[in-house]
Amino acid sequence: MAGEDRARAASTGASGIVRPPRYRLDQPKAPRPRLLPDYDAETFGRFSERIARFLGTWRFIAWMTLFIFAWLMWNIFTPATWQFDPYPFIFLTLMLSLQASYAAPLILLAQNRQDDRDRVTHEQDRKQNERSIADTEFLTREIAALRMGLGEVATRDWIRSELEDLVRDLDERRALWRAEGGEEG
Numbered sequence: 001m002a003g004e005d006r007a008r009a010a011s012t013g014a015s016g017i018v019r020p021p022r023y024r025l026d027q028p029k030a031p032r033p034r035l036l037p038d039y040d041a042e043t044f045g046r047f048s049e050r051i052a053r054f055l056g057t058w059r060f061i062a063w064m065t066l067f068i069f070a071w072l073m074w075n076i077f078t079p080a081t082w083q084f085d086p087y088p089f090i091f092l093t094l095m096l097s098l099q100a101s102y103a104a105p106l107i108l109l110a111q112n113r114q115d116d117r118d119r120v121t122h123e124q125d126r127k128q129n130e131r132s133i134a135d136t137e138f139l140t141r142e143i144a145a146l147r148m149g150l151g152e153v154a155t156r157d158w159i160r161s162e163l164e165d166l167v168r169d170l171d172e173r174r175a176l177w178r179a180e181g182g183e184e185g
Helices: 002-012 040-054 058-077 090-152 156-179
Strands: none
Touching: 002 058, 002 090, 040 090
């Protein structure tokens, strides 16, 4: 009984006013009912790209031409009781308009998806170019530092020329010493 009184007091407060129930922030809310059905945008996008690719082929033009030709021939040369779309071909015009009204947004959707892919590819290329430039600049600085360091390093040819100069100096001193009367060696 005491627990119920505490729960009632917590929901009404000290003033006795009824408060709405508290929602727990650590748990997700229940999903709301939707008027439109859920669909996977990626699947629909791939479907629209397939249609757009087909609409841009010679096969589609050939099939469409064959369909229209058959439609016209049927409605011109069959008996009047069998014709379903006589001469002004209003129903054919309606069918072609309907096809165009669906084809245009699907083509635009496919173009938007291609633009998104191009944008991502361009961004990746830009980042790769930035990394390549940074690597090239780093290597250029390293090569310059090595060249500067090599200017201070004794090379084999320089050491050889220095040793030859020392040998020449020793030979000259030995010859001078012998000329002054030093011992024979």
